Amino acid sequence: MPEGSSRVLGRDAQRMNILAGKVLAETVRTTLGPKGMDKMLVDGLGDIVVTNDGVTILKEMDIEHPAAKMLVEVAKTQEDEVGDGTTTAVIIAGELLKKAESLLDMDIHPTIIAMGYRQAAEKAQEILSVISIDAEDRETLMKVAMTAMTGKGTEKAREPLAELVVGAVKQVEDDGEIDQDHIKIEKKDGATIDDSQLVNGVIIDKEPVHPGMPKKMEDARIALLNSAIEVKETEVDAEIRITDPAQMQAFIEQEEQMIRDMVNKIADAGATVLFCQKGIDDLAQHYLAKAGIMAVRRVKKSDMEKLARATGATVVSNIEDLSIDDLGLAGSVAEKKISGEAMIFVEDCKDPKSVTLLIRGSTQHVVDEIERAIEDAIGVVAATIEDGKVVAGGGAAEISIAKGLKEYADTISGREQLAVNAFAEALEVVPKTLAENAGLDSIDALVDLRAAHEKSLYMGLNVFTGEVTDMYRAGVIEPHRVKKQAIQSAAEAAEMILRIDDVIASTGAGKEPDMGDMGGMGGMPGGMPPMM
Structure with a gap:
């Protein structure tokens, strides 16, 4: 050795x-x-x-x-x-x-x-x-959730939290199978545990990209895009020689026109809200705001998947392919301030297969412990529904x-x-x-x-x-x-x-x-x- x-x-x-x-x-x-x-x-x-x-x-x-x-x-x-x-x-x-x-x-x-x-x-x-x-009725699920949360700092609000958990798990259930990744947990301190809520949709921790965009959109038609709204750069190194100021102006106008065409394509498809996984050019933000479209950029891939499951939208890779059939629906998309931070609430979705639990608590440590209790409760409720045995x-x-x-x-x-x-x-x-x-x-x-x-x-x-x-x-x-x-x-x-x-x-x-x-x-x- x-x-x-x-x-x-x-x-x-x-x-x-x-x-x-x-x-x-x-x-x-x-x-x-x-x-x-x-x-x-x-x-x-x-x-x-x-x-x-x-x-x-x-x-x-x-x-x-x-x-x-x-x-x-x-x-x-x-x-x-x-x-x-x-x-x-x-x-x-x-x-x-x-x-x-x-x-x-x-x-x-x-x-x-x-x-x-x-x-x-x-x-x-x-x-x-x-x-x-054998048991998997709602009353049993409530008791299972409350048992899992007992002794984890959630005593005062066990019952309302159990209601939220059972509601969330039931909502994302798909033929007896439950993927817990479809239940998103957002946590914010600065309120009481009782202020926690279940959102039938998705909360995105972002804000609209342009101040001129609407802050709230009723009966929203939602487009999900995973490509950037900006002029693409060439794949290989290229050099453009301009010998005349008019050519320079024409070049700038051409770039603007390309951006305008992209925004028009989104507007023509009927979208009123846009979630983009990548960047949105400053000029595109201006045109989107003028068209009355609420846009959010750099949305996480996991959030894009949740939005697709909640609203029924299809994630599109190419703006040219965007059509009315790709859009999802939500009763309301609104920017709300929670603890001084702006968040986008996509709510009132019809039978969403992805939901969000907004957890509130007085301090960060309290919220973290409530989150752990909620995760335990989600796990046990899901196990009870899948196995039907307690x-x-x-x-x-x-x-x-x-x-x-x-x-x-x-x-x-x-x-x-x-x-x-x-x-x-x-x-x-x-x-x-x-x-x-x-x-x-x-x-x-x-x-x-x-x-x-x-x-x-x-x-x-x-x-x-x-x-x-x-x-x-x-x-x-x-x-x-x-x-x-x-x-x-x-x-x-x-x-x-x-x-x-x-x-x-x-x-x-x-x-x-x-x-x-x-x-x-x-x-x-x-x-x-x-x-x-």
Whole structure:
């Protein structure tokens, strides 16, 4: 091995990796549930992020340990696939590693533990399917959205925000498929959360290019152009020789005429509003203003696609090809000032397949956290519509699965039985953590939950009252996909980390490796990962 490399073998490697996973899980654990606390993350430039969103915390932290990075991947996958449940996935993975450590101390081989975990994960998915309920009515979607947003700084306006989210997702649904990219989120501070609104159309963070253009257009006919409105330059280097002032004048007039023809083509097609992906020449702006056309330039490609889906317009590459059939329709296109900044509102579109959520809040940090809550809510509502299955929240699903796994463990012979039991106990970390974060006694809460599950599968912990209640009646519901993905990802990550018995780290020439420090404080150099 080259100089500067380091190697950790056998039990030391396993202990080091498990410790890193446990420390990472402990870091995000306090953020779980309605009573979860927030983290303040400060980067090298002094920028601040205040959040209790698991994946945001892990992305912002500067994590160096390889095993800890694997758990960050779990959170990212959860975020990409479902949009919520990132903290749950990480703390389950951390707990699985913690339980595995006890089994390793009993001289059980890591391969046997991994095999038991795999069997348990498969059985957990079967139990999850049994305890899930078919539902995708609007009332259920509202409850799912509110559950996802609880504890994320949106408490005061949970219901109106859930209404906006469900309305947005329903609007962009296309034959049961939902592309979340078609829901645009615009955020502006300087108002209350209650001022947030759903726009049946698109908000463009731009203003008309010329002060002489109309500020508002009713029953707008919209043209979308992705080429510049200016005189094209030659593809090759060219030189024009002018020997007479009259020729110069004729040349300038010819350029003006070309621009005028372009504007006339847009006006003749019947367009009253123009969105251009590229530039608009100063002279063209003047002629467009004279023609009474509202024009916006340098619109992002993603916004052009959203405008096309919302208004029914076709994006045209060549002005010569523009016709009345390419135009889209909107009830109103208007320039509005939001927090002192001009924005174009394209509203009242007929059955738009792209909509915009305008998020308001008192400060930038508040708006950012509301945006994260809204994104989680959009993800869970979309998952519920696509799958049509939900499970009880408040730790009810985890307790049900744990109970089923313990019964299943009794049917297995061999050492895998211990791993299946450990998997069942690891899942109980979710209700246990919910209780701890609410200031309740976690052992009492677990005992009460287990007793209640002898009678009903849907009993979970109400963290506001400290009592065990029926989660369906309380309206605490989560999509089946959130739990499915969290358990699957956590189990696979834990298995992969357990199977590692040799960590070889090679560093650049002359650079001392950090592997010697990895055993301390979860294997993150200097203890907690540097956040400043």
